[in-house]
Amino acid sequence: MSLDAHIRVDRGTFTLDATVQAAPGQVLGVIGPNGAGKTTLLRALAGLTPLSGGRIELDGRRLDDVPVEKRRVGVVFQDYLLFPHLSALDNVAYGLRARGRRKAAARDAAREWLDRVGLSEHAGKRPGQLSGGQAQRVALARALVIEPDLLLLDEPLSALDAGTRLRLRTDLRTHLTSYGGPSLVITHDPVEAMILADRLVVLEGGRIVQKGTAAEVTRRPATDYVARLVGLNLYRGDAADGRVTLEGGGTFVISDRALDGAVHVAVRPSEIALYRDEPTGGSPRNTWRGQIVGIEALGDRIRVAVDGEPPALVDLTPDAVADLDLTAGADVWLSAKASALTAYGS
Numbered sequence: 001m002s003l004d005a006h007i008r009v010d011r012g013t014f015t016l017d018a019t020v021q022a023a024p025g026q027v028l029g030v031i032g033p034n035g036a037g038k039t040t041l042l043r044a045l046a047g048l049t050p051l052s053g054g055r056i057e058l059d060g061r062r063l064d065d066v067p068v069e070k071r072r073v074g075v076v077f078q079d080y081l082l083f084p085h086l087s088a089l090d091n092v093a094y095g096l097r098a099r100g101r102r103k104a105a106a107r108d109a110a111r112e113w114l115d116r117v118g119l120s121e122h123a124g125k126r127p128g129q130l131s132g133g134q135a136q137r138v139a140l141a142r143a144l145v146i147e148p149d150l151l152l153l154d155e156p157l158s159a160l161d162a163g164t165r166l167r168l169r170t171d172l173r174t175h176l177t178s179y180g181g182p183s184l185v186i187t188h189d190p191v192e193a194m195i196l197a198d199r200l201v202v203l204e205g206g207r208i209v210q211k212g213t214a215a216e217v218t219r220r221p222a223t224d225y226v227a228r229l230v231g232l233n234l235y236r237g238d239a240a241d242g243r244v245t246l247e248g249g250g251t252f253v254i255s256d257r258a259l260d261g262a263v264h265v266a267v268r269p270s271e272i273a274l275y276r277d278e279p280t281g282g283s284p285r286n287t288w289r290g291q292i293v294g295i296e297a298l299g300d301r302i303r304v305a306v307d308g309e310p311p312a313l314v315d316l317t318p319d320a321v322a323d324l325d326l327t328a329g330a331d332v333w334l335s336a337k338a339s340a341l342t343a344y345g346s
């Protein structure tokens with residue numbers, strides 16, 4: 001099955017208007033900030049929220065005019081929505097029972113799926129007796145047991161603690177790969193999106209602002225949100241003769257002299273250096289003045305936010321921060337080689 005959908009949902013002041021496609025076996029990752037419309041998109045695809053316009057097609061057949069209970073769509077909700085009074089087995093069997101499968105047959109299929117997700121020993125437990133990771137796997141088995149034409153997962157790992165999340169991420173990827181139909185995974189976590197999904201769509205304010213493979217999105221983020229998400233500084237400007245005049249003030253020298261007109265310039269925070277005094281010499285570089293407005297630990301690095309023209313996020317080692325005696329309010333010089341800037345037409 002392949003998915004081809006144009007979804008429009010009007011909700012007061014908010015409108016979702018998005019086109020999504022996924023080939024058989026393809027996992028589409030949906031990322032975007034809070035309130036972007038990710039859950040609305042998933043609910044519309046599942047038939048839980050009516051469309052205000054558009055259509056949903058699976059292999060060219062309309063899905064949106066099929067009654068919800070007849071749609072073969074598997075959904076894993078963020079908080080799983082397992083029935084608390086039913087055993088894990090009956091939770092998984094439920095979807096088949098609701099579709100008219102006899103009890104014994106439904107339970108047999110459910111048992112097989114619990115086995116596949118490694119939970120055969122927990123079949124008799126109720127959701128309250130399961131760990132978060134086990135509950136997540138019950139929810140996945142419940143979605144897959146109906147052999148869905150389309151699989152939808154809303155933040156499937158977000159309810160789990162960090163350790164469990166790491167373990168289940170790999171398992172989930174395996175299940176998604178062997179599923180064979182189109183699937184759509186909503187996530188806040190860019191790393192999770194990159195691991196689970198083959199392609200990404202970025203939703204902002206109800207619109208898709210970017211589509212592509214993880215590499216494409218990382219290399220050429222289309223908006224400030226995407227750039228921040230993937231850890232890049234992104235600037236808009238106007239290019240001419242190897243110089244970019246930035247929208248918010250400041251200029252950059254870039255290596256691509258052929259670029260002309262509206263461009264984006266992306267710079268990794270690790271490619272920018274900070275100095276207390278104006279740096280001199282070296283290869284073609286951009287230097288500008290700024291003032292430190294924030295210092296934050298980020299794993300084994302320190303991310304320094306600098307206000308200037310342009311402002312920038314800069315990643316340094318803790319040693320460098322100490323050596324330079326960097327504190328909020330300090331005046332600094334920033335420097336980035338022209339070759340470290342990725343400029344592209346926008």
Ligand SMILES: Nc1ncnc2c1ncn2[C@@H]1O[C@H](COP(=O)(O)OP(=O)(O)OP(=O)(O)O)[C@@H](O)[C@H]1O
Pocket residue numbers: 011012014032033034035036037038039040041
């Ligand atoms: N039942 C509703 N009635 C009216 N507006 C709603 C309703 N549910 C959501 N919205 C609005 O629709 C917009 C999109 O919400 P949605 O939950 O789809 O975003 P999201 O991207 O999933 O966000 P989050 O990451 O916070 O879950 C928001 O502006 C929200 O206020």
